[in-house]
Amino acid sequence: MKKPFFDFQIDSRCKSTLARACSIKTPNGIVNTPRFMPVGTLGTVKGVTSNQLEKTGAEMILANTFHLHLQPGERIVQDAGGLHEFMNWKKPILTDSGGFQVFSLAKLNKIDDAGVSFQSPRDGKQIFLTPEKAIEIQMALGSDIAMAFDHCPPYPASESEVEEACKRTHHWLERCLNAHNKDDQAVFGIVQGGCFPNLRKISAKIVSGFDLPGIAIGGVSVGEPISQVHKIVRETCPLLPEDRPRYLMGIGTLREMAVAVANGVDLFDCVIPTRLGRHGSALVNGDTFNLRNTRFKDDYKPLDSSCPCEACTGYTRAYIHHLIRNKELLGLTLLSLHNLTHLIRFTGAMRQAILEGCFSEDFAPWQSDSKARHTW
Known part of the structure; x- marks a missing residue:
């Protein structure tokens, strides 16, 4: 799925590990990897101005679809000229789809194949988030990279529960891509599978088959032992296309980033x-x-x-x-x-x-x- 404003190249490789230095071209600038992305959930990295943030060396930040939908609403952001203009950040932005809230707000939601019904943590109102709606919101926000809506299962979960979440994630990815029509925005898919290698392998194969501009490893940092994170990274990275960026979601500790980079990961957030x-x-x-x-x-x-x-x-x-x-x-x-x-x-x-x-x-x-x- 080629995008006219999006490109990726490998600048150098480590001879002893799978580590690589890469460049990701987006409509709002180049991201040089490996790279940590600060989290600006509501269009702000808490307590820090955009000018201050740029001086940290940040090249891309992450914002959250679900929370920006609740406040101020994607139409407010769109009418302001998009999230870059709204928050005065001129460099690339990646938006999470709201899939992590399927996990983090589990007590407030109900999941089925159609989507997720949330009880708003702000005012208690019911919100129904579908793959199509998640993509619609992200197109309105105008991020450089939009994440596909996924089902992130908790830890621990049974193999059958994780398998069901995987199937739903793959089905939702297809629906996200069918709903997406913004040429200057890339959509990344997410590999799920919990701590089950067979499910990770299946998920990696299916998600890679969509020929996406990039792929994320999701479903980590949800309560599992850190040794499991290392195992998931080691087993999943070789299954992903080499010519696309790889993003390990929710990880930002030094040791874990070093292990992940040695296994071929490019992007992190936490x-x-x-x-x-x-x-x-x-x-x-x-x-x-x-x-x-x-x-x-x-x-x-x-x-x-x-x-x-x-x-x-x-x-x-x-x-x-x-x-x-x-x-x-x-x-x-x-x-x-x-x-x-x-x-x-x-x-x-x-x-x-x-x-x-x-x-x-x-x-x-x-x-x-x-x-x-x-x-x-």
């Missing part, structure tokens, strides 16, 4: 950096610092002396500790900026290592030891 920031914590070279702790009250070093973010180049740990202890909003913004920069720098360093031919050597510790250290 709420971790801003969520930790809002709770007063900073990611520093594999550790998590709680800036509320009194040990930081007279620590006049930057969070990370190697980090180019505004928090690290302009402020000390003691000052940010002071902000956090006094519930000043600036502290939460600074920590969020740092955490976003931290993850984007990590994926950028992996890309550079692939280009320079040293990925396997430099990032092997991150693939085997959760306490690994690396001066990247």
Whole structure:
């Protein structure tokens, strides 16, 4: 399914692993992978302006179809000129379809083959989301990449339950593609299958058969052990087309991203950096610092002396500790900026290592030891 405004190329490969450095061309710019995507669920990465976000090195962000449909509504966004104009973000945007809310709002929804009936978490009203409606909303939002509507099963779930979710996901993908008619927007399919290798294999084959511009690995980070995430990635990536981007949904920790990149994954997203920031914590070279702790009250070093973010180049740990202890909003913004920069720098360093031919050597510790250290 060729798209005139969408292109993908592999710039370099690691000789010892399946890692690759790639370029994804979209209507609103190029995304250089591996790359972490900040999550801006409601058209905003929480507590961060678009200008600040650009300085973190972000090249593509993620927004959520379901939540933007609830507020402000896709027609408001469309009349503003699309999501890029509405939120003043000039670079690429990927929109999730609302499929994850099938999992996260399980107590508020009812699923059948036609679609999902939701009880709005805002006002309790009933909402019926179908594959066609999910695509209609995403076309109105004007994202560069739209995700197909899928059924994301929880963990644990029986093999028969996961198989049913897979069949529904594949049927919904076909309906999404039949409803989609926007040339400057790519649609990515999603491979499901839970922790069952046979179902992952079937799903990968079916989704790959649609000849899509890109494919995501879904149904991870839903409660399963992290060893299962590694297993799913190792077993699923070789089943996906090499000439398309691969997106691992909902993952944003250093070790897991390194393992995934070594197995051929290109894109990641996760709420971790801003969520930790809002709770007063900073990611520093594999550790998590709680800036509320009194040990930081007279620590006049930057969070990370190697980090180019505004928090690290302009402020000390003691000052940010002071902000956090006094519930000043600036502290939460600074920590969020740092955490976003931290993850984007990590994926950028992996890309550079692939280009320079040293990925396997430099990032092997991150693939085997959760306490690994690396001066990247």
